[in-house]
Amino acid sequence: MAKVRGAVVVDTEKCKGCGLCVEACKLGVLALAQKVNLKGYNPAFMNEPDKCTGCTNCATVCPDTVITVYRAKEE
Numbered sequence: 296m297a298k299v300r301g302a303v304v305v306d307t308e309k310c311k312g313c314g315l316c317v318e319a320c321k322l323g324v325l326a327l328a329q330k331v332n333l334k335g336y337n338p339a340f341m342n343e344p345d346k347c348t349g350c351t352n353c354a355t356v357c358p359d360t361v362i363t364v365y366r367a368k369e370e
Contacts, residue, residue: 298369301349303341306361310338316353316362322346325353 303325305316310332316339317325326342339362341347349366 299348300367300369301347302344302365302367303347303353304363304365305339305341307338307340308332308334309359309361310336311359312336312338313358314339315356315358319352319356321350321352322348 301324307328311334312327314327317327322343324341324343324347325339327337328340329337332338339353349364351364354360354362354364
């Protein structure tokens with residue numbers, strides 16, 4: 296059976312850094328950045344990209360819909 300890998304893309308300039316996606320990620324893939332965006336918020340980013348399965352929990356809870364999740368099968 297092929298392993299599914301995920302990739303999370305966050306629109307960092309629109310992210311308000313609320314942290315809901317970080318809490319929703321059961322695998323600890325996401326974290327809040329130390330650097331702020333142009334609006335002064337700490338946006339989310341993939342801290343542990345190798346752990347992502349593409350479950351979409353982060354995108355589902357994002358109130359501003361700034362997260363896109365991609366999934367790909369590994370052979």
